[in-house]
Amino acid sequence: MKILPFIYKISDTKELINALEIDLSASSCTAIMGSVGSGKSLLIKLLSDSHLREVGAFSEYLFCAYLSQDLTRLFTGNTPESILELYKDKRYTVGQYFDPMLFDQYAKKLEIDQLLDKNRRLAHYSEGERQRLGLCLAAAVKAPVTILDEPTTALNMAYRQILFEIIKEVQERSRVFIISHRLLDCIAVADHLIRMEDLNIAEHFSIEQIIEKEHILSYYSF
Amino acid sequence: MIIRNAHLSHFTSPLGVNLEIKSGESILLLGNSGCGKTSLLKAIAGFSDLQAGEIEAGDKRVAMLLQNPFHQIIMQLVHDELYFPLKNAGKSKEESESEVTKIASLLHIEHLLDRDISTLSFGETQLVMIAATCLTEADIYLMDEPTSHLDPPKIMIFYSCMKEMAKRGKSICITSQSPDEYCFNDTVWIMDDGVIKGRFSANECPEVFERYHIVLDSTLVNMRLKEIAQ
Numbered sequence: 001m002k003i004l005p006f007i008y009k010i011s012d013t014k015e016l017i018n019a020l021e022i023d024l025s026a027s028s029c030t031a032i033m034g035s036v037g038s039g040k041s042l043l044i045k046l047l048s049d050s051h052l053r054e055v056g057a058f059s060e061y062l063f064c065a066y067l068s069q070d071l072t073r074l075f076t077g078n079t080p081e082s083i084l085e086l087y088k089d090k091r092y093t094v095g096q097y098f099d100p101m102l103f104d105q106y107a108k109k110l111e112i113d114q115l116l117d118k119n120r121r122l123a124h125y126s127e128g129e130r131q132r133l134g135l136c137l138a139a140a141v142k143a144p145v146t147i148l149d150e151p152t153t154a155l156n157m158a159y160r161q162i163l164f165e166i167i168k169e170v171q172e173r174s175r176v177f178i179i180s181h182r183l184l185d186c187i188a189v190a191d192h193l194i195r196m197e198d199l200n201i202a203e204h205f206s207i208e209q210i211i212e213k214e215h216i217l218s219y220y221s222f
Numbered sequence: 223m224i225i226r227n228a229h230l231s232h233f234t235s236p237l238g239v240n241l242e243i244k245s246g247e248s249i250l251l252l253g254n255s256g257c258g259k260t261s262l263l264k265a266i267a268g269f270s271d272l273q274a275g276e277i278e279a280g281d282k283r284v285a286m287l288l289q290n291p292f293h294q295i296i297m298q299l300v301h302d303e304l305y306f307p308l309k310n311a312g313k314s315k316e317e318s319e320s321e322v323t324k325i326a327s328l329l330h331i332e333h334l335l336d337r338d339i340s341t342l343s344f345g346e347t348q349l350v351m352i353a354a355t356c357l358t359e360a361d362i363y364l365m366d367e368p369t370s371h372l373d374p375p376k377i378m379i380f381y382s383c384m385k386e387m388a389k390r391g392k393s394i395c396i397t398s399q400s401p402d403e404y405c406f407n408d409t410v411w412i413m414d415d416g417v418i419k420g421r422f423s424a425n426e427c428p429e430v431f432e433r434y435h436i437v438l439d440s441t442l443v444n445m446r447l448k449e450i451a452q
Contacts, residue, residue, distance in 0.1 A: 011341075035373045036345030069344050069371065070292060127289045127367070128255025128399075150344070153370035154289070156254045156399050157437050181345070181373045182400075184443050187450065211451050220374050221440065222402060 002059040016042055018201040029176040031186035034196030040179045044147050065141035069150040071130045080116045094141060103140035109162050110136060128154040139170050146174040152185050164188045183220035223282050228275035230261045233416025248384055248394045252401055253413035259397040263364040285360035289367045291351035300350050301335040307358045325353045328383045345371040365396045381406035401436050
C-alpha cells in the first residue's frame, strides 16, 4: 500500500497536496504529526472515507478500523451493549472483522471491563472512559488498516503506556496510523513518521531519523 | 470562591478538603481518567449538584469550556460565535469588535475569524471556543482539558492568554492529562477517586510528582530518544 502524489481541492483557495510517494508496508506503524490545522485528519479521511477515493491519494483502499477524535458524536445515547451488538453483527462489514474475545482482553487491560458490565449509557461516561472504550473497539477489529486519530487526548500516562503495548500487538496484523500532538505517542509506537505542514506532506522519515530532526524536537518541547 | 465540605455525586468519599479559588489564581487539576475532574468543574459551574456540602460563590460569575468544544458551539461562523457573548452582555458593536480583535490576537486565531466553524479542525475549534469562553463576563474560568487537541506551541499560546486573564483578576481552573503543564500554573490540585489528595505550588511539583509517581511526558520522550539513538 502506498500514499501517491495527489492534489485534493478543499475549497476555491485551499488544496491538500502531496508530492511524495510513500510506501506503507504491512505491519507498519505510521505516526502523522503536524501543527493544529495542518491537515493530519484530512489526510487520513482520504483513506477511510469511500466518497473520497476518486482523489487517488492511496494505491489501495483496504477496510479501516477507525477511532475518531470526536467520540461523543459516535456514542451519544447508546449503551456499550447496543454498540457491541452492532460490532458483532455479521451482516455489517465491521462484524466480519470484529473479534469479541480480543475486545474483552483489551477492555480488561484498559480497565473498563467492570464499567461495561454496568451497561450505563455512554452519555454518562467520562471522556477518558469513552476513549478507552473506543480504543478497545478499534483494536479488536482485525482490519488490514487501523486508524487512531488523537487516541490519547483523555488518557493518563498509565493508560497511554497500556495503549502503546496494544498498538504493538495490533501492528502485527494491521497497518497502523496514529495521529497525535504528543511526541511521545508518535515515537513510542511508530516505525516511520509523516510531518504535515500547511496542508502539505512536508516530510517522511524513519523513526531512527527523528534524532536528526532538531526542528521537530524543538517544536515539541515547551 | 470557597467549596466547603463537598462530596461529588457518584463518588463514595468526600473531596476531603475545603477548597478556595483565589482571584487571579491559575489552578491545574490533575488526576486519572474518571477521577472526578470534570464532575468537580461541573459542580462549581452549577451544572450538577453535590451529594453534600456547598459552594460559596458570592457574586462571582463562572464560565466553563466543555471538554468537547463541539458541544457548546452556537453560531455558524467563527466571528459570530465570538460576538455572541458580547452581544448577549449588551456591549456596543465598537466595543465588541475591539474585544474580539484582542482575544483573536492573543490566541493567534485572527485568520480563522471568517471561517465556518464546521470546516475547522478539532484543535482550531478548541482555540475558538477558548476565545468565546474568555469573552464572557465571568470571574472564574473553568477550562476542561482545553489543551487536549493543541500542539505544544498552541499550548504555550493558550497559557499566555490565561496569564493575561489572571492579570485581569480572573481565576482559572484547568484540567489536563499532561502534568508537564504544571509550570504554567500557580497551583496544582491532585485528585483521585473523587478526593483531592493534595494542593501544591508549582515549585513543589517536581518533588510531589515523584512522591505520587506522576511521570512527565518530557522525561519519557528523552528516555525514548536515547533508546532510539542506541
